[in-house]
Amino acid sequence: MKRMIVAVVLGFAALLSGCVVKETRPLTKLEAVQAKVQIPEAELLDVALRHFDPGVPANLVNDEEALDKRRIYPDVRSAESRLLPMRLRTTLETSGQWGAVRAVPEAVQFVDVIVTGRIIESTGSRLELAITATDASGRIWIKDRVYSSDADLGAYKTDASLRARDPFQNVYSQIANDLVTARDELTAVEKRELRHIAQLRFAQDLDPRSFDGYLQKSADGRYRLTRLPATDDPAVVRITKIRERDAAVIDTLDGYTQEFSDQLFDPYGSFRRTSREAIEREDKARTQAMTRTALGAAAVLGSIFAGSNCASTDYNCRRIDSAVRTAGAVGGVAAVMSGIQKFSDAKVAAQEVKELATSFSSEAAAQTIEVEGRTLKLAGTAEEQYREWRRLLAAIYREENLPAPNP
C-alpha cells in the first residue's frame, strides 16, 4: 500500500515536471494570398470591418480579480477593438483582392461584405479571435470561426521587425485567405449581383417607395435581386449622389480609426512585447513552482512512507537508511519552499503584466476617448442628414407619383 502511494506521488510529480518543457520553435510565416490578375471593377467587393467586440465577459465586468486572472484588461480591450481590425484591414488591402476595405462602427450596414469579430484572447503571447463574415445578400461566409496563434517571437526582436510584421500576422493572413476562399465560391454573376444588392438595400433604406420591388427577401432572410432600375432613373441618380456622401462618411470614420491606430502603433507594440516577456516569466515561474512543490512533497512523502529493506539487526544499514530518509525529507521541504518562492515570483510577474496594461491603458485612454467622440459626432451629424434626405426623397416621390388633385 505504502509503495503504491509512493509510486502515485512520484508519477504525479513526473507528470508535472514534464510541463516544464516548452517548445519555442519559430512560427511558419503565413502570407495572405495576393491577387494575381486584375479583378474586374464590377466584381471587386468592398469590405467593412466592424470594430471588434472587446470580449469582456458580461458576468465578470465588475470582477477585476477574475479579469486579471484571465489577463483581460477592459481598457486595453477597448483600444484593441479598433486596433485589431486595422491590422486585418492592412492585410486585406495589400492583398489586392478587395475593393475599399474600411474599419467602421457597428451602424454601417450596406456594404458588400461585412466582417465582425470578437476578441477571445489577446495578450502579448497569444491572439484568439472569433470571426464572422456576411455579405449584403445575407449569405454567411464565415460563422464565428476561431482563429488563433501564438506570437511570432521574431517580430518582437527589434522595433524595426515589430513594424515590419505583426506578431500575429498569421491570424490576419488566415482570415484574409478564408475570405478569398469564400468569395471564390461565388460566380462572377453572383458577385455582380451582390454589389447591386448592397446598393439597392441602401436605396430602399433611404427611399423605400421608389425602390420597392427590386429585391425579394426570402424566408431564410436572404435578399435576391428581382430586377434592376434604369441607370437614368432620376431616383437612381439621387440615390447615387447620397451614396457618394455615405462613402465619404465611411471614409472619414475609417480615417479616424486609422489615425488612432497610427498614434498607438508604437506604444501598443511595446506593450505587447514587454507584456509577453512578463507573461513568459509568470508562466515559467508558475510551472516551476508547481513542479518543485509536487516533487518536494513527493520526496517528503517518500521519505516517510518508503519501506525499509534493512534487517532489524543490521544497524549499519538502518543508519544509512535513516540518513537517506532525513536527507530526502529535508530536500523535499527545501523543494516545497522553493516552489512557494516561485509562486511568489509568478505573482510578481502577474502584477507586472497588470501594471503594463494599466500603463498602456492610460496612454491609450485619451486617444480612445477622442476617437469615440469624433465618431459619435460625425455619425450623429450624418444621421441627421439622412433623416432630412429621407424626408426630401419621400416628398419627391409624392410629387412624381401621386395623381394631381382635381381642379
Place this chain on the structure above:
Amino acid sequence: MMRTKHGLLAIVAMTLAACATPPVDQPPSLPSPTSPPTGGIPAPPSLPTPSSPTPESGSGEATTADERREVLDKSLDDSLGEFDKTLEEEQRRTAAERDLRTASTGGAASEGAGRAAAEPGSREGDLRSERGMAAGRSENQAGDRQDRGAVGAGSGAPNRGVESGDDDDIVARRLRRAAEQETDPELKEKLWKEYQDYKRNAKGG
C-alpha cells in the same frame, strides 16, 4: 337681427377654417438619442406618409407637380452641398492635426514613412477610397467608381512626369502610397524618386 346673426356665424366659421390650415414651416425633426449613429443605416420607423404635410409641399410659388419637384430636387442638392462642406472641413481638420502631430514628433516622420514603405497600408486609406488602387489602377483614373465618394483626395504627386500607377506591381504600389502620404516635402521627393527609379529598373529588367 337675423342677418347680423348669420354674419357673425360666417365670421366665426371663416376664423375656424383659417385655423385649420396646416403650418407651412415645420422644423425638421432632430434625431433621437437612441437612433443609429451613422449612414447606411436603417430608416427610422416613421417615414412621412403621402398625406402628411411637409415644408416643401405646396410651398413657394411652385404650382405644378414638376415645379414642386424641381424645388425639392434643388433642396436636396443644396443639402448635399452643405454636407460636402461639413465633411471637407472635418477632413481638412483631421489632416491638419495629423500633420501637426507628425511635425511635433520630429524624427517620427521619417520613421513613419519607413513604416509606410515597409508595411503598406499602415497609413493608407486616409479619408478616401482606394478601390481603384486595389484593382491595380490609378485612383485618379477616369471611371473610378463614383459611389466611393472621395472628398478632397489628392495623391500629392509632383507635376513632373510621374507616370500613372496603372501597371504598378505590389512594391511599386507600396512606394507610391508612401510617397503620396508623406507630408515632409523632402522625404516625399525622395520617395517619389525611389518610386520612379524602381519603375525604371522594373521595366529595364
